[in-house]
Amino acid sequence: xxxxxxxxxxxxxxxxxxxxxxxxxxxxxxxxxxxxxxxxxxxxxxxxxxxxxxxxxxxxxxxxxxxxxxxxxxx
Amino acid sequence: xxxxxxxxxxxxxxxxxxxxxxxxxxxxxxxxxxxxxxxxxxxxxxxxxxxxxxxxxxxxxxxxxxxxxxxxxxxxxxxxxxxxxxxxxxxxxxxxxxxxxxxxxxxxxxxxxxxxxxxxxxxxxxxxxxxxxxxxxxxxxxxx
Numbered sequence: 001x002x003x004x005x006x007x008x009x010x011x012x013x014x015x016x017x018x019x020x021x022x023x024x025x026x027x028x029x030x031x032x033x034x035x036x037x038x039x040x041x042x043x044x045x046x047x048x049x050x051x052x053x054x055x056x057x058x059x060x061x062x063x064x065x066x067x068x069x070x071x072x073x074x075x
Numbered sequence: 076x077x078x079x080x081x082x083x084x085x086x087x088x089x090x091x092x093x094x095x096x097x098x099x100x101x102x103x104x105x106x107x108x109x110x111x112x113x114x115x116x117x118x119x120x121x122x123x124x125x126x127x128x129x130x131x132x133x134x135x136x137x138x139x140x141x142x143x144x145x146x147x148x149x150x151x152x153x154x155x156x157x158x159x160x161x162x163x164x165x166x167x168x169x170x171x172x173x174x175x176x177x178x179x180x181x182x183x184x185x186x187x188x189x190x191x192x193x194x195x196x197x198x199x200x201x202x203x204x205x206x207x208x209x210x211x212x213x214x215x216x217x218x219x
Contacts, residue, residue, distance in 0.1 A: 005134075006126045030113050030159055043119045055120050057190035059110055059164065060128075062183050067092045070103040072172060074096070 007041050085109060085161035101149065102175045106182070107165030113157040121155055121164070128189060129153025129166055136185045141168060147178045 013019065024034050088109050097103075111118045129137040129152050141148040151168040166186075170178045 002123065002127045005132060006123050006130070009126070009131065027113075040119060044123055047120050047123060051117075051120055052124055053190055055117055056124055059121060060124070060186045060189050061108070062186055064090055065106045065108045066090045067179075068105045069094045069175070070097045070099055071094060071175075072097070072099050072102065 003044055003047065007044060010037060010040065083160060084112070101169050102172045103167070103169050104175060104179065105165060105167045107163060110155060110162035110164040111157060112162050113159055115157075115162070118157050118162065121162075124189065125153050125155035125164060128185065136188070137166065137168070137182060140181050140185050141170075141178060145177070145181060147171075147174045147181070151182075 137151045141151045148168040153166045156163045
C-alpha cells in the first residue's frame with residue numbers, strides 16, 4: 001500500500017510540467033543524467049521491508065534530532 | 076553533459092533545542108536532522124519512508140496518530156529534501172500549548188516505531204506484480 005500510494009502521488013505530480021522540468025534540470029546539473037519515472041518506480045518497488053527498517057534505524061535516530069518550538073507569548 | 080556539482084559532505088552537525096516566544100496563537104513545533112544526499116542511492120527508500128511517516132495522504136503514520144487518534148494537531152507533515160552535500164528530514168506540527176509535550180511524545184514514538192516494529196507483509200502490502208493501472212491512464216489524458 002505504501003509503495004503504490006507513493007508511486008501514485010509521484011505520477012500525479014508529473015502532470016505539473018513546469019515542476020517536472022525544474023526537477024529534471026536540477027538532476028541534470030547535479031548528476032549529469034535524468035532518471036525517468038519508470039526507473040524511480042522500479043527502485044521504489046524493489047525496496048524490501050528489511051531495507052526500510054535498517055534505513056529507518058539509521059536515519060530516524062531520535063537522539064540526533066534538533067527541535068525548534070514557537071510558543072505563544074504570555075499575555 | 077556532465078554533472079558539475081562537486082560538494083564536500085556536510086559535517087559538524089550537532090543536535091540542538093531552541094524555544095522562542097512569538098506573537099502566535101498556537102504552538103508550532105519542528106524537528107529535523109541531516110539525511111541522505113542526492114548521490115545516495117538509498118534516497119528513494121528514504122523518500123518512501125518519509126511518505127509513510129508523514130506524507131500528504133490522510134493515512135500517514137503521523138496524521139493517524141496525532142490528528143485522527145488523539146486529535147492534538149491542526150497540521151502535521153514530514154519532509155525529506157536531498158541536496159548535493161547532505162539531505163534534510165523534518166517534521167512540523169501545530170498544536171495547543173498545553174498539548175505540545177504530549178504531541179512531541181507521540182511524534183517521537185511514531186518515529187521510533189519505524190525502525191522497531193516488524194514490517195511484515197501484512198503491514199506493508201507488497202504489490203510488486205500489480206500493474207500500475209493509473210500510469211497508462213495518466214499518459215493517455217496528458218496532452219502531448
